[in-house]
Amino acid sequence: MTTTITVRCSPDADDLFMMRALTEGLIDTGDYRFVIDTSPTDELNRLASGEGPDVCAISIAHYPKIADHYQLLPHGGSMGENYGPVLVAPQPMGLEELEGKRVGIPGLTTTAWAVLRMMVQVEPVVTPITPYHLIFDALRKGEVDAGLIIHEGRLTYEQEGFFAVVDLGEWWHQATGGLPLPLGGNAIKRSLGEQTIAEVSDLLRQAIAHGLEHRDEAIEWLLAQGTVLAKAEKVSQYLDMYANSRTLDYGEEGRAAIETLLEQGAAMGIFDPCEVDFAP
Numbered sequence: 001m002t003t004t005i006t007v008r009c010s011p012d013a014d015d016l017f018m019m020r021a022l023t024e025g026l027i028d029t030g031d032y033r034f035v036i037d038t039s040p041t042d043e044l045n046r047l048a049s050g051e052g053p054d055v056c057a058i059s060i061a062h063y064p065k066i067a068d069h070y071q072l073l074p075h076g077g078s079m080g081e082n083y084g085p086v087l088v089a090p091q092p093m094g095l096e097e098l099e100g101k102r103v104g105i106p107g108l109t110t111t112a113w114a115v116l117r118m119m120v121q122v123e124p125v126v127t128p129i130t131p132y133h134l135i136f137d138a139l140r141k142g143e144v145d146a147g148l149i150i151h152e153g154r155l156t157y158e159q160e161g162f163f164a165v166v167d168l169g170e171w172w173h174q175a176t177g178g179l180p181l182p183l184g185g186n187a188i189k190r191s192l193g194e195q196t197i198a199e200v201s202d203l204l205r206q207a208i209a210h211g212l213e214h215r216d217e218a219i220e221w222l223l224a225q226g227t228v229l230a231k232a233e234k235v236s237q238y239l240d241m242y243a244n245s246r247t248l249d250y251g252e253e254g255r256a257a258i259e260t261l262l263e264q265g266a267a268m269g270i271f272d273p274c275e276v277d278f279a280p
Contacts, residue, residue: 004033005200006053010184011038011130012151013227013235014078014242015057017218021210022203024221029203040130041150041184042107054189055200059107060182060258061114061265064274069190071197071279072258075205075249076186078242079257084169084181085112086154088162089146090139095166098122104135104144111183111261112150114270115168122146129153132228136160150183152228152238179257180246188279198280208248215239 007022009015015038021027022034039047045062047053048070056070063072087095087103098120104127105113113124125144127135135147139162146165149157157164172181186204188197211218219235229235246254258276265271 002031002033003196004035005055007034007036007055008039008044008047008053009036009057009186010041010044010151013222013229013238014247016222016225016227017211017239017243018076018204018208018247020218020221021207026214027203027206027210030199032200032203034203040107040128042109042126042129045107045109048187052189054192055204056187057184058187059109059111059114060185060261061111061271062109063185063187063258063276064262064266064271065109066187067274067277070187071190071277073186073188073201073204074255074278074280075201075208075247077182077247077250077254078184079246079250079254080169080172080181080183080241081246082170082173082180083167083241084172084183085115085148085150086157086167087116087146087148087165088139088157089165090162092163093146093165095120098146098165101145102143104138104147106135106148106150110150111181112148112168114265115172115181115261116148117270118264118268119166119168119171132156133160136162152234155229155234155238176257176260179260180254182250182254182258182261183242185258201279205248208243211243212245212248 048056048066103122106129169181266273
């Protein structure tokens with residue numbers, strides 16, 4: 001008997017990379033059939049807050065909102081090792097100059113916004129990240145004073161003519177004594193039951209491992225999908241950052257980073273207190 005597992009992830013290169021083996025039937029999934037679809041980050045968080053798919057990519061900052069019906073998988077995450085989302089502006093400026101100013105953000109449920117709230121008080125202006133150039137358009141039109149750039153846009157903002165105010169991953173690294181910045185992860189529904197959760201988790205881990213073992217083929221496949229990073233070198237650079245050994249397994253440091261983010265956010269009133277429950 002075949003069991004269908006619904007999966008929703010972002011359309012970004014790292015998420016597609018993780019799911020390629022399942023999308024293309026490159027590993028044996030036994031009695032499981034995976035149905036995979038994509039949505040922007042903020043929409044993924046909203047979906048997980050409702051009925052939601054069986055497996056959903058989420059912002060780590062959103063986990064406290066869904067912890068009662070989702071476990072966090074121990075793999076499939078994106079972490080910044082002394083790098084992360086970048087706050088950019090049309091001209092060089094310091095972070096303190098943005099106090100109270102209008103800043104374009106990728107969504108009120110994103111980790112990037114949660115971390116920025118820890119750093120400075122600004123007026124958020126939600127700017128969709130799909131298509132990715134909308135935040136750059138808003139900056140050029142003067143609709144916002146700065147923009148919080150996530151995903152592939154953090155590799156293209158300089159060629160778009162903008163200047164970095166601060167890299168959130170660098171700030172976090174210094175503030176926590178060297179921890180990586182946990183940005184996104186994959187959550188799995190508790191209602192699937194222990195056995196199914198363990199088996200699906202193993203298949204998702206196998207899919208990530210397949211991508212890492214067949215990286216060049218995966219990059220060619222991503223380019224064929226029409227990623228905004230049009231050159232193999234840029235795709236490779238992005239995958240180095242967000243689809244790597246930490247994606248295959250958070251490890252003790254990665255788990256500690258997630259717990260630290262949620263603890264600090266809760267202490268500041270950004271999140272509700274939450275204990276992270278990792279799936280097998």
